[in-house]
Amino acid sequence: MRVxxxxxxxxxxxxxxxxxxxxxxxxxxxxxxxxxxADIKRALRPTSDxxxxxxxxxxxGRVGAGECVQLLRDQKVLVDQRDGQLxxxxxxxxxxxxxxxxxxxxxxxxPPPEPxxxxxxxxxx
Numbered sequence: 585m586r587v588x589x590x591x592x593x594x595x596x597x598x599x600x601x602x603x604x605x606x607x608x609x610x611x612x613x614x615x616x617x618x619x620x621x622a623d624i625k626r627a628l629r630p631t632s633d634x635x636x637x638x639x640x641x642x643x644x645g646r647v648g649a650g651e652c653v654q655l656l657r658d659q660k661v662l663v664d665q666r667d668g669q670l671x672x673x674x675x676x677x678x679x680x681x682x683x684x685x686x687x688x689x690x691x692x693x694x695p696p697p698e699p700x701x702x703x704x705x706x707x708x709x
Contacts, residue, residue, distance in 0.1 A: 608661060608662055608676060608693075609660070609661050609663055609691045610659065610661065610689070610690045610693035611657060611658065611659045611661060611689060612687070612688055612690050613688065615654070616643065616647075616652055616653075616655075616684065617673065617682030618651060618653075618683055618684075619651050619652070619680060619682055620651065621667070621670060623643070623646055623651060623683075624652075627639065627643055652682070653675075655673075655675065655684065655688070658693070659675060659676075661673040661674060661676065661689065662674045662676070668686075669685060670684070670685065671683070
């Protein structure tokens, strides 16, 4: 019985080491993300609404309370949930996911540049 458990553990570890980790998505540019969908929907509302001038103060308060965060360009995130044009993304190392606009997330970011390579330069084949 002990041998079987030992073999099962060894196989589990071997499979864990052989399977590649999920590739993280990246943020395309600075963007607001909020824990509550209603907050991000409010932020995305057209500026013609009569409540639009109150949005800046409201969202600043939400950021101060930690309910909303500013995601930075090229920040690695994992997509937890999708709801139409809104996606809930979890920044690397974070426990909570934050809702943001789907167009702000690049599911297939380019690999980081090699040492000494210019960012954005195309590789010659």
